Amino acid sequence: MTATLITPPATTPAHRDSNVRRWLAAYTSSMLGDNVYYMALSWAVVRSASPAQVGLVMSASALPRAVLMLGGGVVADRFGPRRVVIGSDAVRCVAVLAVAALLFLTSPGLLPLTLLALVFGAVDAVFVPAVGALPARLTGTDQLGRVQGMRGLAIRFAVVVGAPLGGLAVAAGGACAAFTLAGLLIAVSVPLLVSVRVRDLAKEPGAAGTAWSDLRAGLRHIRRHRVLAPLMLAIALGDLGFVAPLNVGLTLLADRRGWGAAGMGWVLAGFGVGAGAASLLLAVRGRLARAGFVAGWTITAGSVAVGGLAFAPSLAAAVGTALLVGLLTGLSGAMCGALLQTQADPAHLGRVTAVSSLISLGLTPLSMPFTAAAIGAWGLGPVYVVSAGVCGLGGVVALVTPALRRAELPG
Structure with a gap:
């Protein structure tokens, strides 16, 4: 069974399309709520648990998200991404506000916080693939590059604003106030999403399969696709070599160079500015020629910049290098995301997004403890060089695969 989008005769530019703007407002509000939620959860757990318990609760979302992510892609494709995103945000809103009410009325201990983290992880498993599949139903394929840039800007805005907003809520009324704010921000997205119009899929007649057969069909679609298969490999290698150095590696680097938490914050700010600039470029231009x-x-140039972080002679040089890393990896990430959106059969887009999200959110973070142990054994320089080499292999895959190298964004 195949499916194609019913494309209107002319596509309104995404940034001028009120329908896309409503989706963007909903997505931004939901992401702000996410960031405030994580701030509230970390504060609530730290106030009532040992360090080991803090780690367990904060990581409780990861397991259900990783285990259920592929199934979440099937759900998104079967029931429609808009319906799934609305339901997911509604469940997250109710769960967060329920915990806020518990904190207001009593001191419930760790159990409700752990259950909340597990619920968030399980809901994320369907939310993330649905969010990835939704833009293709909002606008024409020629606007998906611009939408990817707009989505990247929303993510950067949520990260920059969400954490301080959560901190202010905690300072004003503790974890209860922060959870309440998070729930209200997520709630704002629901009526906005209800008002969003989506385009239908034109499907050929065929019998509906089981969830397992749908999952296998989605994986088969990726495996047999001349662009998607190497693109997934490039994303996996790029993320595997990038995630750990920019997370646990950067913390150890700042500590050993004596930059402290403030210095690490400046380096992360440089990365954020670079990544935001890449998203802005794509949002303004709409597409870049020769996307693959x-x-x-x-990816290749970004890997060199990632490796260079370990050898930056000063904090200022590290901030400049991080800005370059953000610009290059932000641009490559936006290009890869836009190619996923435009190359995948729309009927499989939830499952395609689930696979790429599982790589980024479920598998590559597992490299962080190994990276930390390797840095302890061999030092920062060698580990950063090896990580850069792994990341660079993703660029090599993209450049030596003709179909991916020649892939273009519609326009």
């Missing part, structure tokens, strides 16, 4: 070629070279 650009993705390959920016």
Whole structure:
């Protein structure tokens, strides 16, 4: 069974489309709520648990998200991404506000916080694939590059504003106030999403399969696709070599160089500015020619910049390097995301997004404890160089695969 989008005769530019703007407002509000939620959860757990318990509760979302992510892609494709996103945000809103009410009325201990983390992880498993599949139903394929840039800007805005907003809520009324704010921000997204119009899929007649057969069909679609299969490999290698150095590696680097938490914050700010600039570029231009070629070279160049972080002679040099890392990896990430959106059969887009999200959110974070142990054994320089090499292999895959190298965004 195949499916194609019913494309209107002319597509309104995404940034001028009120329907896309409503979706963007809903997505931004939901992401702000996410960031405030994580701030509230970490504060609530720290106030009532040992360090080991803090780690367990904060990581409780990861397991259900990783285990259920592929199934979440099937759900998104079967029931429609808009319906799934609305339901997911509604469940998250109710769960967060329920915990806020418990904190207001009593001191419930760790159990409700752990259950909340587990619920968030399980809901994320369907929310993330649905969010990835939704833009293709909002606008024409020629606007998906611009939408990817707009989505990247929303994520950066939520990260920059959400954490301080959560901190202010905690300072004003403790974890209860922060959870309440998070729930209200997520709630704002629901009526906005209800008002969003989506385009239908034109499907050929065929019998509906089981969930397992749907999952296998989605994986088969990726495996047999001339662009998607190497693109997934490039994303996996790029993330595997990038995630750990920019998380646990950066913390150890700042500690050993004596930059402290403030210095690490400046380096992360440089990365955020670079990544935001890449998203802005794509949001303004709408598309870049030779998208596959650009993705390959920016992954490769970004890997060199990642390796260079360990050898930055000063904090200022590290901030400048991080800005370059953000610009290059932000651009490659936007190109890869836009290619996923435009190359995948729309009927499989939830499952395609689930696979790429599982790589980024479920598998590559597992490299962080190994990276930390390797840095302890061999030092920062060698580990950063090896990580950069793994990341660079993703660019090589993109450049040596003809179909991916020549892939273009519609426009």
